[in-house]
Structure formats: C-alpha cells, structure tokens
Amino acid sequence: MDLSYSAEEEKFREELRGWLGAHIPEEWTRPGFWGALPSEESFQMRRDWEREKALAGFAGIQWPTEYGGRGGTPGMKAIYDEEMVKAHAPTTVNPLGLTFLAPTVMAIGTDAQKKEIIGPMLRNEVIWCQGFSEPGAGSDLAALSTKGVRDGDDFVVNGQKVWTTNAVHGDKIFTMVRTEPGSEKHRGISMLLIDMDQPGVQARPLKQMSGASEFGEVFFTDARVPAAACLGDIGDGWRTAMLLLSFERGASGIAQYTEFRRQYDDIAAVARALGRDSDPVIRNKLAKVLTDLECLRYHAMHVLTQVEQGRDLGFEASMTKLIWSETFQDLWEVFDDVLGPDATLREPVAGLDLAALHGQAMWSRSVTIWGGSSQVQRNIVAERVLGLPR
Numbered sequence: 536m537d538l539s540y541s542a543e544e545e546k547f548r549e550e551l552r553g554w555l556g557a558h559i560p561e562e563w564t565r566p567g568f569w570g571a572l573p574s575e576e577s578f579q580m581r582r583d584w585e586r587e588k589a590l591a592g593f594a595g596i597q598w599p600t601e602y603g604g605r606g607g608t609p610g611m612k613a614i615y616d617e618e619m620v621k622a623h624a625p626t627t628v629n630p631l632g633l634t635f636l637a638p639t640v641m642a643i644g645t646d647a648q649k650k651e652i653i654g655p656m657l658r659n660e661v662i663w664c665q666g667f668s669e670p671g672a673g674s675d676l677a678a679l680s681t682k683g684v685r686d687g688d689d690f691v692v693n694g695q696k697v698w699t700t701n702a703v704h705g706d707k708i709f710t711m712v713r714t715e716p717g718s719e720k721h722r723g724i725s726m727l728l729i730d731m732d733q734p735g736v737q738a739r740p741l742k743q744m745s746g747a748s749e750f751g752e753v754f755f756t757d758a759r760v761p762a763a764a765c766l767g768d769i770g771d772g773w774r775t776a777m778l779l780l781s782f783e784r785g786a787s788g789i790a791q792y793t794e795f796r797r798q799y800d801d802i803a804a805v806a807r808a809l810g811r812d813s814d815p816v817i818r819n820k821l822a823k824v825l826t827d828l829e830c831l832r833y834h835a836m837h838v839l840t841q842v843e844q845g846r847d848l849g850f851e852a853s854m855t856k857l858i859w860s861e862t863f864q865d866l867w868e869v870f871d872d873v874l875g876p877d878a879t880l881r882e883p884v885a886g887l888d889l890a891a892l893h894g895q896a897m898w899s900r901s902v903t904i905w906g907g908s909s910q911v912q913r914n915i916v917a918e919r920v921l922g923l924p925r
Contacts, residue, residue: 701750
C-alpha cells in the first residue's frame with residue numbers, strides 16, 4: 536500500500552486548492568448555509584458553480600482529454616475528492632451521470648452517444664437521473680416490471696420507477712426496461728436513455744422525513760423511445776447495468792473518510808459543549824468510531840493503490856461499500872448517544888443549532904440500503920470473494 540502521491544499529483548493539489556479558495560465564497564462554508572436556501576435556488580447555484588469549475592478544467596479529472604476530461608491519474612482523482620471536501624465545496628448536482636453513466640458510455644456507447652452525452656453532462660447542460668428501483672423491485676433489480684414494447688423503430692414504455700434521485704431536476708433518465716415479452720429475471724432487459732420532458736413521462740417528488748425531496752418517482756405511460764436510444768445491446772441491459780455499477784465505488788473511500796472525519800470533529804465538539812465528553816461510555820464510543828474511521832482511511836488508500844497498479848477491483852468493491860456505509864452509520868449513532876433524548880428534536884439543544892447535524896443523522900439510516908444493501912454486499916463478498924457456497 537502506497538500512502539504517498541507523486542510530485543505531479545501534489546502540484547495538481549496546489550492548483551486545485553488555489554482555484555477552490557478563489558471561487559468558494561466564505562458564506563458557502565458556514566454550517567447550514569445550503570440547507571437554509573430554497574431547494575430550487577440551491578440546485579441552480581450549485582449547477583452554475585459546477586459548470587464554471589468544469590470550464591476551468593477541474594472536472595472529469597480521470598476522464599480522457601478527448602471527452603473533455605483532464606486525463607489525470609487515479610491519485611489526482613483521489614486528491615480532487617479530498618480537496619473538494621476540505622474546501623466545503625458544493626456537492627455535485629449530476630452525481631449519477633458523472634459517476635455511472637459517463638464511464639459506461641465511454642466504454643460501450645456508440646460514437647453518436649459519446650458525442651451527445653459526455654460533453655453536455657460534464658458542463659451540466661444535461662442532468663441525468665437513474666431509473667432502476669421499482670415498487671416491486673428494490674434490491675432485487677431483476678424483478679423489474681417496466682415494459683418496452685417494440686413498435687417500428689421505437690419502444691413504447693409503460694411502468695413506474697421509485698427512489699429516483701434527481702427525478703424532479705433530471706433532463707434525462709437512464710433506466711432498465713424489460714423489452715422482450717415473456718422474459719424473466721436477468722434476460723430480456725435493455726437500458727434505455729429517455730428524455731424526461733417528453734409526453735408520457737411524469738416525475739413526482741417524494742418528501743423525506745428531513746423535509747427534503749431528493750428522491751422522486753417516475754411514471755411512464757406510452758412513452759415512445761427510439762430503439763437507437765439503448766445503451767449497449769438490446770436485451771443485454773443486465774450486462775450494461777453491471778458494468779455501470781462497477782464504476783460506483785473505486786477509490787471513493789478517500790472523499791468519504793475526509794468528510795466523515797470532519798463530521799466526527801463536529802460531534803466531538805457537541806459532546807464537549809454538552810459536558811458529555813467526560814462520560815466514559817461516550818468517550819469509549821467516540822474512540823471506537825475514530826478507530827473505525829482510520830481503518831476506512833487505510834482501506835481507501837489500499838484500494839487507490841490497487842487502482843493505480845491497474846488491478847480490477849471486481850467484487851471486492853462490495854467491501855468498500857460495506858465499510859464506509861456502516862462506519863458512517865455508526866458515527867451518527869454516536870451523535871444520537873451524545874444527545875440522548877434530545878436526538879429526536881429539531882430545535883436548538885442547549886443553545887446549539889444542530890439542524891445540519893440532525894439532517895445528517897437521519898440521512899445515515901439510508902446508506903446501508905441504497906447502492907446495494909449491506910445484506911446484498913455481504914452475500915457478494917461471501918460468494919464471489921471468499922468462495923463460500925450459496
């Protein structure tokens with residue numbers, strides 16, 4: 536495992552750090568700033584800022600230059616992730632497109648798809664959402680029932696998707712549709728690229744317990760989609776989806792460790808302010824989660840080393856998802872322990888405005904579900920990594 540970066544990568548760090556310092560207003564870094572803005576205003580501000588960052592050459596860090604990227608190393612991408620968190624940079628408004636769709640299009644898309652999708656996505660001219668989960672197909676994606684019936688050069692799509700991130704802001708959606716009548720499970724599925732503004736497509740927001748509407752549900756009613764708008768081969772969508780999901784984890788633990796470590800400091804500060812730092816039980820829990828965070832850091836550097844050496848992470852990527860999601864959840868359970876009964880309150884506690892931390896605590900309950908639940912990830916590790924029987 537290599538814990539160092541090259542001179543070229545450190546030079547990139549300084550360049551990026553300088554640009555972020557000059558282009559992030561101080562007020563943006565204050566706790567609760569983004570949460571206090573109306574959702575539409577927050578989204579547009581982040582969209583505009585991210586476009587400016589892309590035009591300055593600080594987007595698509597590891598993408599080939601032919602697609603508008605920087606052509607950087609995995610180490611540069613890890614530095615980018617780390618510095619964005621340290622600078623309190625706005626979170627991306629196009630995470631699913633940039634993380635999943637773009638590298639998949641680069642790998643298997645047609646020349647026309649590469650031209651039409653990648654550049655506009657990088658500049659946030661087109662926002663993408665992902666239509667995988669359905670009311671009857673959550674972790675069991677192969678149980679999806681949304682259908683596309685061939686009609687000449689088009690598919691006529693009917694069905695429903697749910698828990699669709701960015702559904703209300705998405706310009707387009709990449710979604711799994713059963714396009715072969717009578718097919719079951721992994722067979723006969725295609726990944727279609729659908730315009731969200733066309734007739735027959737409706738998105739509705741889903742309000743979460745935090746008050747946010749990050750997710751939505753999408754309804755397809757006789758929506759016509761050109762057969763040419765299929766990513767990968769028609770009927771081979773399962774293979775396309777597995778390729779797409781393989782881009783999810785990579786060296787993502789670098790950014791997550793950096794963010795979680797900062798949140799840990801916030802929680803420790805609350806414990807001190809409330810006088811809970813002298814409680815031996817609380818101190819023990821804080822020490823344990825700090826140890827777990829440092830293990831996450833070393834795991835992230837191990838993964839980065841593997842990537843830099845050109846090794847395919849394969850199913851071992853499931854271990855990364857397990858480690859960071861459960862560590863994150865444990866961290867916020869300590870926050871609840873620090874507050875005790877006050878953990879259920881949204882108003883200030885002992886004069887402390889904890890609204891932003893409360894929001895993170897509620898969000899933490901979801902991370903072991905989305906992106907592949909912990910149960911699914913453990914099965915993958917057991918069967919594909921350890922070779923245990925099913």
